[in-house]
Amino acid sequence: MxxxxxxxxxxxxxxxxRPRYDTFEVPAERWTTVLDALLHAKAYNDHxxxxxxxxxxxxxxxxxxxxxxxxxxxxxxxVSELNxxxxxxxxxxxxxxxxxLATDFTRFFQHHxxxxxxxxxxxxxxxxxxxTREFLQKPKQVEEFLQFxxxxxxxxxxxxxxxxxxxxxxxxxxxxxxxxxxxADSRDQASDERLKIVDDRHGVWRxxxxxxxxxxxxxxxxxxLGIQLLRGYMMGFSKKEKSIAKLYKPEK
Amino acid sequence: xxxxxxxxxxxITALAALVLVGIHIxxxxxxxxxxxxxxENVIANYQNLPYSIVxxxxxxxxxxxxxxxxxxxxxxxxxxEHWEKGVTWTCIAAAIAIIAYGTRTILIASMAGAA
Numbered sequence: 290m291x292x293x294x295x296x297x298x299x300x301x302x303x304x305x306x307r308p309r310y311d312t313f314e315v316p317a318e319r320w321t322t323v324l325d326a327l328l329h330a331k332a333y334n335d336h337x338x339x340x341x342x343x344x345x346x347x348x349x350x351x352x353x354x355x356x357x358x359x360x361x362x363x364x365x366x367x368v369s370e371l372n373x374x375x376x377x378x379x380x381x382x383x384x385x386x387x388x389x390l391a392t393d394f395t396r397f398f399q400h401h402x403x404x405x406x407x408x409x410x411x412x413x414x415x416x417x418x419x420x421t422r423e424f425l426q427k428p429k430q431v432e433e434f435l436q437f438x439x440x441x442x443x444x445x446x447x448x449x450x451x452x453x454x455x456x457x458x459x460x461x462x463x464x465x466x467x468x469x470x471x472x473a474d475s476r477d478q479a480s481d482e483r484l485k486i487v488d489d490r491h492g493v494w495r496x497x498x499x500x501x502x503x504x505x506x507x508x509x510x511x512x513x514l515g516i517q518l519l520r521g522y523m524m525g526f527s528k529k530e531k532s533i534a535k536l537y538k539p540e541k
Numbered sequence: 542x543x544x545x546x547x548x549x550x551x552x553i554t555a556l557a558a559l560v561l562v563g564i565h566i567x568x569x570x571x572x573x574x575x576x577x578x579x580x581e582n583v584i585a586n587y588q589n590l591p592y593s594i595v596x597x598x599x600x601x602x603x604x605x606x607x608x609x610x611x612x613x614x615x616x617x618x619x620x621x622e623h624w625e626k627g628v629t630w631t632c633i634a635a636a637i638a639i640i641a642y643g644t645r646t647i648l649i650a651s652m653a654g655a656a
Contacts, residue, residue, distance in 0.1 A: 456617045488545045490616060490625060523545040 293317045293368055295326050297338055298379040301388050310377070311335065317368045323376060324352050324363035327390075339389035347507050350443030354390050355379040360448040360505045381448035383461075396457065397444050400464040404486060406471065409479035412536060424534040430475040437470035437515055439508045446502035446512050458491035462502035462512035465493055469515035472522065475534040484523060493519050547609065554606040561599045568592055587650035600643040608636040 295315045300308035313330040324342055331338045340363075342352040347365040356366055357377055368376060384392035413422060446462040447453055453461045460468075468487055471477050487493040493516060502512040521527040568586070569577050576582060586592050612632040616625050 452617065456620065458620050459617075488543050490544055491620070492544060494544050494548045495613070495617060524549065 290316045290318065293326065294375040295330055296375060296377040297327070297330065297389065298377075299338075299389050300380075300386055302386055311338075319367075319369050321368045322364050323354075323356055323361075323366045323368060323371075323378065326368055326376065327363060327378060339387070339391045341391045348441065350441035350507075353381050353443045353445050353448065355381060355448070360445040362443060362445070362507050365507050381444055383448050383450065383453045384444065392444075394444060397447055397461070397463070398442075400460040401442065401467060403460065404464050404468040404471070405479065405483065406467050408471065408474065408477050409482070410476055410533075411478060423537050424476045425537045426475055426534045430532075430534065433473040433475070434470045436510055437466050437473075437512075440467060440470075440510050441508055443507065445505045445507065446510075449501040449505045451499050451501065452495050452497055456491055456495060459495050460487065460492065462496075462516065465496070465519060466502075466510060466512035466515035468493075469519045472519065473531075475531055478533060480522075480531070484519075487519065488523060493523070496520075551606060551609050554602040554609075558599060558602040558606060561595055561602060565595050565599060568595065584650060584653055587647065587653070593647055593651050596647055597644060600647070601640055604636045604639045604643075608632040608639075 292314050295313045296310045297313065298308055299305075299311050313334045315326045315329050317326060322345075324340075324345060327338065327340055328342075331340065340352065340354075342364065343349040344351070345364045347362050350362070352363040353360060354363055355361075355378070356363065357371060357373060358379075360381055363378070378390060380386045380390050380392045384394065384397065387393050414420065440463060442463060444463065446466075450459075450462055452459045465487060468483060472480055472483050477483075496513075496516045498513060498517070500513045503510070503514065506512065518527065572582065577586075587596075609632065612628055615628045615632075
């Protein structure tokens with residue numbers, strides 16, 4: 290069995306003077322993922338390594354980290370595909386470190402929340418006793434936003450964004466792509482209200498179109514495209530008036 | 542003013558400056574380059590009204606586009622209400638000052654021969 294060297298970033302803010310890297314020798318098979326390697330090191334070498342993880346199948350988006358300098362999900366990255374006997378794991382860039390590889394998502398989720406990531410439709414009653422209704426949407430209307438709804442909020446795009454690195458008020462690719470997701474949804478009626486949120490000094494215009502967000506997304510979402518489409522709406526290239534989906538009420 | 546309006550102006554001034562500089566270069570092509578830099582020819586150019594108007598428009602578009610670009614760089618570099626307001630007003634003042642000084646130069650040069 291092959292053995293690899295795992296270099297792990299270690300730092301406890303407020304306790305450690307400066308970060309350090311601990312190196313562990315870890316066995317690796319062809320199918321071993323970086324998360325497997327880290328959990329092996331945690332189980333057999335040092336229990337105190339702080340990692341955030343859950344599903345192990347790139348669904349939850351918890352185990353994002355810099356792997357050999359690139360933001361990736363540890364559970365979605367096989368050791369064999371890195372073509373390197375030394376693997377360096379660091380916390381995601383653009384996020385404050387809580388401890389070792391665990392980062393603070395507070396600001397990231399605040400930006401997401403600021404985008405009103407929910408459907409706004411006054412025709413629908415939302416009370417507890419409200420009757421359940423459904424909307425009729427054409428396949429083309431679904432295609433408008435479908436890929437953006439695959440976002441798992443792992444933060445890799447936020448970590449890769451060069452604008453976020455210097456401008457902390459910039460919402461980042463994840464939040465802006467989610468903004469477009471709801472803007473393009475024919476069930477949503479709050480287009481103007483949404484556009485005002487990102488038409489700000491630190492809003493959608495600060496994207497430099499580096500495209501690194503789309504490159505690192507583990508779910509194939511293209512946030513850079515969402516941002517450009519959002520700009521299209523603001524500059525008048527895309528029509529703001531959309532045909533709002535109709536409520537469907539089955540006959541009893 | 543909304544950022545989308547500012548950015549529309551930013552893109553329009555970029556395109557306009559590109560077209561105007563192209564026209565300006567074509568104006569200069571009517572004689573050899575070295576000859577066009579002789580004092581009499583430069584003054585004669587300034588006294589040509591369309592040439593002066595193109596120069597003035599280049600000055601205005603480049604100043605607006607350039608100083609807005611500088612504002613964007615500076616507010617991305619650092620954040621804070623005082624800093625951002627300071628940068629915005631300084632850039633507006635600097636653009637006005639540059640346009641005023643450049644306009645003065647164009648007017649003086651265009652009137653030099655007339656005097």
